[in-house]
Each structure stands twice: as structure tokens, then as C-alpha cells.
Amino acid sequence: xxxxxxxxxxxxxxxxxxxxxxxxGVLALAATARGxxxxxxxxxxxxxxxxLSLVAGVVYLVATLALALDRRRLAWAAVGFELAGVLVVxxxxxxxxxxxxxxxxxxxxxxxxxxxxxxxxxVGLWWLRRTGRPDVPAPAxxxxxG
Amino acid sequence: xxxxxxxxxAALCVALAGWATWFVVADRAxxxxxxxxxxxxxxxxxxxxxxxxxxxxxxxxxxxxxxxxGYVVTQLVILPVAAAWAFAERTRWSSVVLLVAxxxxxxxxxxxxQIWGTV
Numbered sequence: 246x247x248x249x250x251x252x253x254x255x256x257x258x259x260x261x262x263x264x265x266x267x268x269x270g271v272l273a274l275a276a277t278a279r280g281x282x283x284x285x286x287x288x289x290x291x292x293x294x295x296x297l298s299l300v301a302g303v304v305y306l307v308a309t310l311a312l313a314l315d316r317r318r319l320a321w322a323a324v325g326f327e328l329a330g331v332l333v334v335x336x337x338x339x340x341x342x343x344x345x346x347x348x349x350x351x352x353x354x355x356x357x358x359x360x361x362x363x364x365x366x367x368v369g370l371w372w373l374r375r376t377g378r379p380d381v382p383a384p385a386x387x388x389x390x391g
Numbered sequence: 392x393x394x395x396x397x398x399x400x401a402a403l404c405v406a407l408a409g410w411a412t413w414f415v416v417a418d419r420a421x422x423x424x425x426x427x428x429x430x431x432x433x434x435x436x437x438x439x440x441x442x443x444x445x446x447x448x449x450x451x452x453x454x455x456x457x458x459x460x461g462y463v464v465t466q467l468v469i470l471p472v473a474a475a476w477a478f479a480e481r482t483r484w485s486s487v488v489l490l491v492a493x494x495x496x497x498x499x500x501x502x503x504x505q506i507w508g509t510v
Contacts, residue, residue, distance in 0.1 A: 263484040267473060267491050274468070278461050286457055313476075
């Protein structure tokens with residue numbers, strides 16, 4: 246791992262990755278808070294949708310931390326899960342309204358959140374791929390300040 | 392009292408966002424003075440939290456308390472975390488992070504007013 250001759254990979258949480266982590270963080274906060282509220286106050290109204298809401302929020306939290314801490318494999322898994330989630334739930338919420346009587350962050354492909362939940366996994370996967378290439382020059386060491 | 396405070400918070404956030412935008416354009420990282428600006432927003436948010444608690448406890452306002460306080464707490468958390476995250480990066484991207492954080496708080500203020508007013 247620390248072989249100095251190995252090509253350096255850029256940490257996922259630096260440079261433009263700062264913005265990615267920040268947006269993931271906001272979405273994680275929004276989805277988790279909403280999920281907690283829904284599960285905590287009215288779970289019996291729509292258990293599937295509300296538990297899903299909370300799960301989505303927790304996965305966003307995992308993705309945020311993984312990207313921030315440069316845990317690539319975890320980030321791949323979490324971001325991939327989100328992509329699957331937003332596509333599957335987005336489709337189900339349009340086709341079969343009965344199963345999703347109330348909103349989750351993924352409903353209607355994330356329309357309630359400006360389609361950010363749909364866009365973000367693609368950006369996340371692209372960023373993981375891009376920073377995973379060893380030929381990307383590592384940022385100058387000043388970025389480690391603080 | 393609630394609405395004027397909300398206007399103050401939103402105005403301060405927009406000002407902070409404008410400041411951050413200027414830094415993005417100028418290709419500069421967040422500076423300490425901007426964090427003080429964020430601290431001022433936090434101060435007003437704290438005042439707002441106290442006012443909301445008092446009005447909610449004494450007034451006839453019928454609001455969903457859990458929802459309201461979820462937003463109040465979320466709003467308080469965003470700027471400090473974003474500021475710490477932004478300040479660790481010494482490129483223009485730190486200013487982009489501050490910009491996003493300030494706009495998020497402003498948007499939450501708008502949602503807060505909706506929650507306060509609709510019920």
C-alpha cells in the first residue's frame with residue numbers, strides 16, 4: 246500500500262470531491278432526518294415507504310463518509326446501491342402508486358429533491374472512476390493542511 | 392418576530408453565498424473572515440431557535456413540533472460542519488462548498504417558514 250513507486254491515486258474527498266461530499270452530506274442529512282421523522286411519527290401509515298426512506302438516508306450517510314475518508318470500495322458499494330435504489334424505486338413509484346403512498350427521497354426519480362438523487366450516483370461513480378486512475382496527478386501536499 | 396428573523400437569516404445566507412461566489416470566481420479558498428460570517432448566521436439561528444421555542448410554548452401557533460425542530464437542528468448543524476470541511480481544502484473548491492452550505496441554510500429557512508405558516 247505504501248510502496249513509494251506505486252502510482253498515487255487522488256483521495257476521493259479532495260478538490261472537486263469536496264463539493265461531491267458536501268452535496269452527499271446535505272442529501273444524507275435531508276433523507277435521514279426525513280426517514281427518522283416518518284418512521285418515528287407515522288410508521289403505520291406506509292411502513293414500506295418510510296423504512297425505505299430511512300434506509301436511503303443511512304446509505305447516503307455511508308456514501309458521504311466513504312467518499313470523505315477515501316474508502317473506495319465502500320463508496321462504490323454505497324453509490325451503486327443508491328443508483329439501483331433511485332432507478333428501482335423511481336420506476337415503481339411511477340408504475341405502481343399503491344406500494345409507495347408517500348414520498349421517499351427516491352420517489353419519482355428524486356423529483357422532490359430537484360432530481361439530485363438521480364444525478365448524484367452517476368457523478369459519484371464517474372468521480373470514483375476518475376480518481377481511481379493512477380495517472381491522475383495527486384494534489385499538492387498543501388491540500389492536507391487542516 | 393418569527394418572520395423578520397427568518398428574513399434576516401435568509402439575507403445573511405444569501406450575502407455569505409454571494410461572498411463565496413466571488414471567491415469561486417476569483418479562484419480563492421475560504422478565508423477565516425468568511426467563517427466569522429458563518430458564525431454570525433449561527434448566532435442568529437440560535438436566537439431564532441429560542442424565539443421559536445418561546446412562541447411555540449406560549450403562543451397558540453399549532454405546528455408539527457417534531458418536524459419544526461428537525462429543521463431547526465439540521466439548520467444549526469450545516470454551517471459548522473461545512474465550514475470545517477471547506478477549510479481543510481485550500482483551493483477554490485472550498486468556496487464552492489461554503490456556497491452550497493449557505494444556500495442550503497437559506498432554503499431550509501424557507502421550508503421552516505412554510506412549516507410554521509401552513510398548519
